[in-house]
Amino acid sequence: MRKVQWQEMFQDELEAAYARCPVVYFTYGMCEPHGPQNALGLDEVKAHAIACRAAHAHGGIVAPPDFWHIHEIGGYAIWAEGAIGRPERHWMTSLPPWQHFKNICYHIRAAEALRFHAAILLTGHYGPNWQDLVRLAKLLQPRVGVRLYALPEFESNYKGFTGDGRQTGDHAGKVETSLLWALRPDCVDVSRIPAGGGRPFAMGPDAPQSDRRVGERMVADEVEFLGNKAREMLAEYDALKPAHEFTTYEAVERFWREVAEPELANFESMQPKWATQPDLPADSPWRENAPVPGNWRG
Template identity: 25%
Template sequence: MTASIRMDELSWPEYQQKIAQNVPVFLAVGATEQHGPHLPLGVDVILPTGIATRVAQEVGGIVAPTIPYGYKSQPRSGGGQAFPGTTSVDAHTLSLVLRDVIRNLAYHGVKRLVIVNGHFENTWPMTEGVDLAMRELHRDGIDDLVVLRLEYWDFVETATLDRLFPEGFPGTALEHASLLETSMMLVFRPDLVDMDLVPSDGPAVFPTYDRHPVDPDMVPKSGVLARAQGSTAEKGNWLIDDHVALITKAVRKEFSL
């Protein structure tokens, strides 16, 4: 039918044939979350899916459908739940969804799985989901699945960050809807970016603690936590090249590809 690397574009016999060859499967886990007035709600789906796809192309893998809902947006890393369109799930829900997907992939013969996180708040619920799946698979006598769970933003050269932030990198959490994500979106989906709407009400200044109930005035009104001015596709390619090369290296190492 097709030579696609997308799982959802393959017939089941085509998928079965590829899995029998022990190819790695890539699963992105994102979120539907506000990213300021200049970016779409699907940034945390588009970016990890795009990176997972490029790495899969490098290693001959398959890309499973992305999980589009993530754990609740937090003020200090995503602006928070008050922004319209931010549609999230509880930590337990996300863990169970990931558990179920992993189990099904393993039951059908997947032995190499790479889970690419695209949403800062997903990290620990995802870790729990992997742990639950591995325990249940072990219970069922399936012990040959190897899972790599990673945050794509960790795979970047220090020299690249120095080029992007000569005055110092503000940190991944504050880079929500800012220079990094905007620049990469200008590569993957420039049609969804409106640079004329980039706000100038940041950067956010947060205390080193969380307050409940959340004070809405602690978050910039735009939802952008740092500065997105100066974002370009060229800068996006610097980042994407690093992410793809370094994740590919890790996948080849762990799976002996």
């Protein structure tokens, strides 16, 4: 089969794929508890595999997967106390927001320097980080030629589990488990779902209703959504014929210093809690990294 994963391709394959369709997919996720029935890397295994299927079907190149993402801070820590509890080891690959988002600026700089026409930024890990990804793309777009579109993976699951646009995403419930089951059956084992229900290791309570065939249909919906989006972006690029000027480390550092950093305190991922969340208990192990630094600039 034609390759689409950047890190596995030869130079001539990359050049041919670029010539056919100058779209790059950047996918984001992390390792975190997803119930006893799912491999921990669900979020990025899912996002990356969907991007690969979209690139197979519609063209494009998929950037190397990024399994490090935002957690353990602010509202994420409070969520973890409630959903994950206090296992001896949680096996997470966490980063603070400023590290994650600055890395993304460098990913976009690479796409710009390679003269991609469109970059789709797809996060398979939720919480409010996706809103910040959308905001970052909007801040960057006036400065870059490559057309940007940022989205949480559930946005592309526009028909949802039931086909009527509801239940488009969850955490390790029937939606995510079905998606991963369809994409990577070796990473799902429904026999590990406990008979007693509950939310062990952050499992979604409706995980027992997971269905591989529904997962296949949702994957097909997402592939179609992403293919349409890529075509729209390529048309916009052709109409605008923009210059590619965000090509240097200096350009990234200047953007970060002058535009992103002053906005960072307003990012959703930087808030000490989400809406109606309670405070962390005094004895919670999640307190360690929960505080949003007042002077995070160091």
